[in-house]
Amino acid sequence: MCITHLAQGSRISLKEQFQLAEMHHSEELMIQVCSSIEDAYELDDVVPKDLNSFCNATKNIVLRRSFELLGIRKPPSPPQSKEPLQVFEDIMNEFLDQADIQNRHGMILDDQATLLRNHIISEEILDRELPHVKPTIQQDLRTHELMEKLRNTHSPAERIAVFAQIQITKFKNMYTTLFEMGDTPEDLRERMSFFLEELYRIILRNTRDHSKPHPSVRGEQLVDQMYREIMQIVDARPNEAHPSNNGFEPIWATKINEEYAELLPWREEVTQNTSDHISETFRGVSEEAQFHGLTRFVQIARESFFLGWMRREEDNWNQNQAEQEVQE
Structure with a gap:
């Protein structure tokens, strides 16, 4: 990705530009970002507190800018004016950089859609077929550890990676219960493998440091071994097959279209009045x-979730009524 001219006139914050420059090891962009920092307060806001994970080039640039802001060193002279062709290419490169950033944000949006889809489907399965698994999921130490980690995240990408691990742990518990019940046909194993691979790829896309162990990897059940084998396969062929670009919309937009189609079988029958009420009551897309x-x-x-939620509320009410009648 061409990002060398991103800092000039970009709409994203300096903090995000700093992260992008470090991620892509762009020394020129890092220099531009740090040069745009006007005082020590802004430097403290833009630059993360822990510099240990950064490369030496980044550390040197940050240190040099710190000296400049303190008046210890003079900043370099501004660059000379450029030729018209170079000025045009600078503007064009900035435009293309912004398109790449937009695509990255779109990929994050698609990952969030996938996690939302998984949440709705898994909750429906738990409610309809495996209600006794819910306490096991809630008591799983991996879930507790990941929920604590989720509270300490600072960006959408971090939250996506942790929530994907939470879903992996949930799916593992569901599969293990079905296995113990003797109800794991081959198509279920294939479906579980699909979910685990999809979630692991989401983790890889949204995790900066891949060397740190994930709590979701732990476990000695059959499904834990299955997941570790999937991880090895994905690590050996990290390039994911994407749907071909149709030329009319980015791939992430095409994938979101597919996400809602996968939810349709899980949505109960909905009347137009109910659909309108949900749309009018809750937040929608701007x-x-x-x-x-x-x-x-x-x-x-929204319809899939709330119809299931209303069904559960009705079932609970009916159960409470039945218990009261028995007591009377």
Whole structure:
């Protein structure tokens, strides 16, 4: 990705630009970002407190800018004016850089859609078929550890990676219960393998340091071994097969269209009045951000969740009524 001219006039914050420069090892962009920092307070806001994970080049640039802000060293002279062709290419490169950033944000949005889809489907399965697994999931030490980790995240990508691990732990408990019940046909194993691989790829896309062990990897059950084998396969062939670009929308938008289609079998019958009520009551996609696939996904996701929630509330009410009648 060409990012050398990203800092000039970019709409994203200096803090995000700093992270992008470090991620892509772009010394030129890092120099531009640090040069845009105007005082020590902004330096403290933009630059993370812990510099140990950064490369030496980044440390040197940050240190040099710190000296400049303290008046210990003079900043370098501004660059000379460029030729018209170079000025044009600078503007074009900035435009293309922004398109790449937009695509990255779109990929994050698609990952969030996948996690939301998984949450709805897994909760429906737990409610309809495996209600006795819920306490096991809640008591799993890996879940507790990951929930604590989730509270300490600072970016959408970090939260996505941790929540993907939480879902892996949930799916593992569900599969283990079915296995112990003797109900693990081959198609279920294939489906579980698909979910685990999909979630592991989400973790890889949204995790900066891949050397740290993940709590979701731990375990001695059959499904834990299955997951570790999937990790080895993915690590050996990290390039994921994407749907081909149709030329009309980015791949992440196409994938969001597919996400809402996967929710349809899990959505109960919904009347138009109920659908309208849900749309009018709860937050939807802002008018400026709307496109059909995204708007449809939000609608189907909300309907799937709330119809299931209303069914559970009705079942609980009926059960309470029955218990009261028995007591009377």
